[in-house]
Amino acid sequence: MLVPLQPDLSKPYYGPGYRLDFPDTTGDCSSCHIPGASLRGNIDPASAKGADKYGVHCDFCHKIANVCIREKTLMPVPRVQGSAAAEIRRPFPDDSKRSHLFFGTFEDVNADEGDINLPLLKESRYCASCHFGVFWNTVIYNSYGEWLASPYSKAESGKAKTCQECHMPSPTVWKGKTITNVAPGKGGIERDPSTIHSHFMTVDETLLKNSLTMTVKTKVQKQKIAVDVTLCNDKTGHHIPTDSPIRHLILLVAAKDSRGNALALIEGPTLPEWCGTGDPAKGYYAGLPGKTYAKLLIELWSKVFPTGAYWNHTEIVSDNRLAAFAKDVSSYSFIKPASGNTEVTVTLLYRRAFKNIVDWKKWDTPDIVMAQKKVMLRAAPNKSLSKLVSGN
Template identity: 60%
Template sequence: MFLVPVLLLIFLALPGPGGRETGAAPGGGISGTVSDGRGPVAGVRVRIQGAKDFVVSDAAGGFAIRDVPAGKPVRVSAWKDGWYCALARDVKAPREGLRIRMIRYQINDNAKYEWIPPVGKDGCSSCHNASLIAMSLEDAHLKSAVNPRFLTMYAGTDTKGNKSPPTRYAPGTGAWNTSLLPQRPDPAGPYYGPGFVQDFPDTAGNCSACHVPGTSLSGNIDPRSVRGADRYGVHCDFCHKVADVHLDPVTRMPFRDVPGVRAMSVRRPFTNDPDRPQLFFGTFEDDNVPEEDTNLPLLKESRYCAPCHFGVFWDTVVYNSYGEWLKSPYADPKSGRAKTCQECHMPSPAIHKGKALTNVAPGKGGIDRDPDAIHSHNMTVGPEILRNSLSMSAAARRKDGRLAVTVELHNDRTGHHVPTDTPLRHLILLVEARDRRGKPLRQVDGAVLPEWCGQAKGRQGHYGGRPGKAYAKLLKERWTEVVPASAYWKHTDLVSDNRLAAFARDASSFAFNPPSKGRATVTVTLLYRRAFIGLMEQKGWDVPDIVMARWSRAVN
């Protein structure tokens, strides 16, 4: 069996250091032919399992691997795009006439296939490294179906199960006087935040196309109804069954009306097929389980991520981390800065609890590999990756009778906007200046944080009106004019977007009245907040801010 989707180093099938095309049978090596039962197969990459170098079968299916130690049993692996990996075990050099049989993997999808869960007796954990499984279970993709923020937004509840009333409607005005338009919640009644169900009670919506894709292949479903392996959301078995992703050939973007799994070709196997009982797409060309596993080059491409990292509701692009990457130098192979999504979010080696993984299936046919061939399976955007996503610099000094502070943010390390995807996310740049006794100094110039950063004076996390700046993509509900809009499945319009694109810089200045005596202390803090604080309090989400950067200096 294969890993959860990973990016592994793929060596090009070109003559030279990586591979060579040959059909000759050298002495002291292993030679033979590759066929599919109907004839020879050319262009197959053949290697000793675990080796970086390979040879390429010629037009007659012939191959020859030189310099193989004599008498030592080895495994000979073969792979070509569109075929299962093939494996010949216990081959000893010198050997001529080795025959390797290739089998094409299926091109149809079995809708009756039952997904394999990540854990359990017959789950992925029955073969794979425990660290690999633990790492995967920590990842947000495997929690996408049960994420409390997702479910409470879908159901219109708080975390205790209290439910907001259905959306109210009333006749519009002007050109809309014959239409019933959504209204703001009744301020006199209970309210636990927005919910898709309240706005569209007669449809399941398309949320499941990304959050529970495995059970949404035949249509949208209510994500609260999922069972079995689909409780793990974007789970291992699903990701390993994605054969292709369909994008607009002109824009290279997903089609606006084809979200998530709708833009994917999935290959669920027919388990009663003796030649093709299973199919796992992965990134090893020399895997251990013939007629089950194969390498899929797509898994190293950013477009694999595109269908669920671009979302349009009505006529508004709500989230678009894939498109942001596509417009950046990271997507340009000629820029000298090119990187795929996987290179940043699934880096190698895969480190779990301080130890690098070297074998993905120990005791189950797996082999020890170069740690750089195995990549992280925890793509969750946590504190470590956030703190490494951009740079912050600051300076403070007395100037013209004021305490002047300058701050610059530079997105020098991230291939998309910071923050990205759901517009609930935002950055809060908090600037504080205090005298020697810790008393705040009065601000006389510069921006202050908006009301939606929290208006309750003295309450933890409420920073509205304090010196600083917020970075966010702000939407407004079209009919109710609620800003910032959290229910982005409604009609919304873009109000502003000052997030930091790849390599963008933003500078801001602030000024304070200096203390009459002694020195001042200036502290600049950059916070990452996953949702607007008013929404978090309505829903009961306990999601602390993440400190991305902090700077502090004493100014005499």
């Protein structure tokens, strides 16, 4: 029997990959990431042609007629995900009456041309097939299930919102201009801008920067400076971060004296080794004051931890991500300087992948600053400290 082993880092290594572990199969990644090419079965991504090379494209999304979910749980069937969990009505070149079938949300559809108004496109269920994924009985992707369990899915909560209302809001603003015509000069007509939905979705960093609220409280004591940081997921209908387990948040808490020297941490959590050991200026934060928020997996055979290779047998070691409306408070104490001002800086970063994976694969994926606050504790003539706060 072949047993998975940890990679030998004394030899050239370029990070985990499905085909490295299962070279004779294609896996089911394409069912969500290249769904248009996967209707007849999973494919090798390298074989994708035409529009399918772009991954998820317009033609596929606007051909989804239904998303299959269980009646009682309202969730997709485990291990049946992506294109396999959706009913697709692709063009029918041999049938002139259905050759241009297209589902959308405009009410003034042209039925003769195959345009159909489909309410499903405004429902969160539409997103379920690719935002719930189970591998080896471990739930990996679950932003749809997280939304379903939150007040955002319940009309009676007074907070109900669909996925589309947050990720595809209207009106659409492009280069500072509100869009009122999706195809000017090419048959498009002027429309109420509230009917035209944004398609920036997850590529919009503004959405990330407005997904939660961070508050910072400082207190000057005799021998130390205390810092309390509260994160509240008050703006997002799923966990933060969500879906891919290599995504995580890094909370950095720093205190410096008037000369710019870091003040020693007396009490409080520090960042784990997997945040990267090295120069903090280059994104290696292990050992610094702070906290991470992530769903962490371990590979059962090789014991690689944390791992993003969920195509292998894994189990969840911990999950401290912020669910909808959840709060987390972390506290830190630093040695108070003998004199001069003190600056406290709290930064919340969104990191798309573990630092070692980014390095192995040489990805250009800079951290995104989700929130940052600076508190200046000024030394008064009587040597007490007053406070000045800045940041978002």
